[in-house]
Amino acid sequence: MTRFDSRTLALMVVGVVINFVGGKLIAALKLPLYLDSIGTVLTGVLAGPIPGALTGVINNVLLGVLDSPTWIPFALTAAAIGLLAGYFGANGWMKSPARVALAGLITGVVAALISAPIATIVFGGVTGGGTDALVAFFRSTGLGLWQSVIGQGIVSDPLDKLITYLIVFAIVRALPRQQVLQFPQGDKVVD
Template sequence: MKKIPSFKLSIVGLGIALNVIGTFTAFSLKLPILLDSIGTIMVSFLLGPYYGIITGLCGSIVSGITFDIYSLYFAPVQIFVGFFSSLVYNKGLMKDNKRFLGVFVISIFSSFIGAIIAAFVFGGITSSSSSYIVAILSNMGISKVLSVFIVQFLIDYLDRFVAVSLVILVILKIPNNIKQELINN
């Protein structure tokens, strides 16, 4: 088994903490965005998809067992966020105006999985404040699955755009010697 360098392990730990703090903040303040993937995206950009996925899954587990049981059920969404974040970042889709497309790619796949979980496991009602919008759309005659997907995508796109923008700002401030250390290990 290959030993994970402690520097990378520290970055993953920071990412998990960012996910949990973001989730707790959004959960406590009933924000319309989730803030649960800032750490996943950061780690995926810096270390690649494997570390990003691990970060997302661990963040969901910690949040799920401490204050938001729904986070456990939505852990598969973090797999897609971690994988596609790394993919679009490495393809250069997070630079300038391409960022809108890059966030779209991350959001469309993760929203699809999140909508399936929310619609079929929870009937569209979760701890997110967006459940109110799902109820309104459903009462307007839109199918439950489509209502959940529409809301999930809009919320996820906004959430991922905020997360990616914050992460890009942070990455730009990281000294080149530290970035090189991450690449070499």
């Protein structure tokens, strides 16, 4: 059972802030990435699947209220990212760079498969982010809307989550071991 102590709750708040800053920076640069789930993955890895999922959902709902309602439907994707990060953290995947990279790629594929129907049905494939350029590229090759949105997701999401997981790996390695061990899954993340 996940412990929702003050440390976990504080990590969730920090995770939302990290998501916000990372996502806004990348969105401003119009890059075909997101980097808006670093805080979700960090929370999931250190505190477990449920805090990770909640961090992602809270982030998307807050952004939907404060910024643009387009964020809210993707709360489902954010929850899946947090759940997977918690699973990988709980099962020792964050101890090896190779497994961290694989976890990022797996999470990216899952995120793409969850996000594609949302982006297609709710937004017609255009969400206003830097990844729209990839959808347009795939459409220009003659692919249909569904194939173009899935193609965009399969190209950008695994790369985005690979980078995200490697950043989280670096953050966890940079933290003092004793601090990491104070989180519910800390003993499964460090040697």
